[in-house]
Amino acid sequence: MKPFQLTYTAESQSLLREALGEWGISKRTLASVKYGGGQILVNGAEVTVRHPLEKGDAVTVIFPNEEHGKGLLAEDGNLDIVYEDDALLIVEKPPLQNTIPSREHPFGSLANIVAKHFNDHGIPSTLHIATRLDRDTSGLVCIAKNRHIHHMISMQQQEKKMKRRYEALVHGLVEKDEFTITAPIGRKNTSIIEREVREDGQFAETEVRVIKRLPDYSHISLQLNTGRTHQIRVHLAHIAHPLVGDDLYGGKRERLDRQALHCTELELIHPVSGEKLFFSSSLNEDMQALV
Incomplete structure (x- = not known):
């Protein structure tokens, strides 16, 4: 290789x-x-x-060749590639697929399938997933093909040069057309998984814009200015408009059996060429049906 x-x-x-x-x-x-x-x-x-x-x-x-961790099994599966070159891989993750394996879902993750893609094409890299999505969340994911490229992308995220935009369906009618949620996020004391807004949490900022108000829901656009775990889910629950389908943070699953969140846009500077890159993705059928 x-x-x-x-x-x-x-x-x-x-x-x-x-x-x-x-x-x-x-x-x-x-x-x-x-x-x-x-x-x-x-x-x-x-x-x-x-x-x-x-x-x-x-x-x-x-750069030295990298190897997958021994615990990561390379698996066959559908990989929806949006963009690929020697440094970057941009893919679409479907809903109800883990980004990386977990105890509950050890197989079939995006990482497992990308590992097989790397093996098949002689790409000497471990997995550097720069923009992870929750299992329920669908849409664009950015993967770096080596440690240095991952570092460069991480620097862009810290400097707010990378932009990620999402579309979501939330319960209730959001009143303001545009606003910013700035509220620190930390781990909830009573849970390993759940996060909450708390004074001693990490700074977190989410920009919100209403696309359309429906009878029971609001269709909104969100831009992440920070990348905290469960940031969108926690911030929306904090303003009493939880994601449709997000039962961990107060949403209901009557109309959708997963959280209604999709990464629709990804904007970054190519870490090698310096070119501005922009990728977009349409909502999955289940969310589109509700919209």
């Missing part, structure tokens, strides 16, 4: 270590290159990070 590699051009004189940091190579990634079988070349010759760079030098970072 050919290892993933990137080539940069030095724009000025500097130490190689400093230039690598400016290009987004983290210390952790650098350690994996150094001790895991990777290489750093300057104009084709292997060097150490103390090497002095001249303007115009070509720096090639060869």
Whole structure:
């Protein structure tokens, strides 16, 4: 399997270590290159990070091949690929599929199927799922093809350069057309799974816009400005408009046997080319029927 590699051009004189940091190579990634079988070349010759760079030098970072965890079984299954290149894989996850295996659902997860795809196509990477979705939630998922690309995407998320938008159906009629929910989220003391709004929680922010008001529901659009566990579900329950089908946070399953949430848009900067990427996805049939 050919290892993933990137080539940069030095724009000025500097130490190689400093230039690598400016290009987004983290210390952790650098350690994996150094001790895991990777290489750093300057104009084709292997060097150490103390090497002095001249303007115009070509720096090639060869990342070590990665392996799946032994506990992750590669399985056949349908993989709805929206976009793929050497760095990224964007897919559509159907509802009622885990993103990663769990004790209750050890097989058939998106991760299991992506592992098989990587094996079949000689992609030397473990699973780096950058935007996980709950089992019930459908829509777009971003997967990085190595540790460095995952780090670059994580940095975009922290700097709010990556945007994820969702559409949802919630109980009741949401009054305001547009508003922002800013409320810290933490784990509920009485539950391993459930989260809640609490003063000592992590900062969390969700933008909400009403698309359509229906007799019993509101069809809304949401943008995540942070990525806390169960963020949308907790924030909507907090304002007394829980997701339809989300019985963990107060929703009812009379009309839909899963939470009515779909990741419709994903916007990011390509971590290698710097190109702006935009992906969109239509609602699944079950949500579309209610709308």
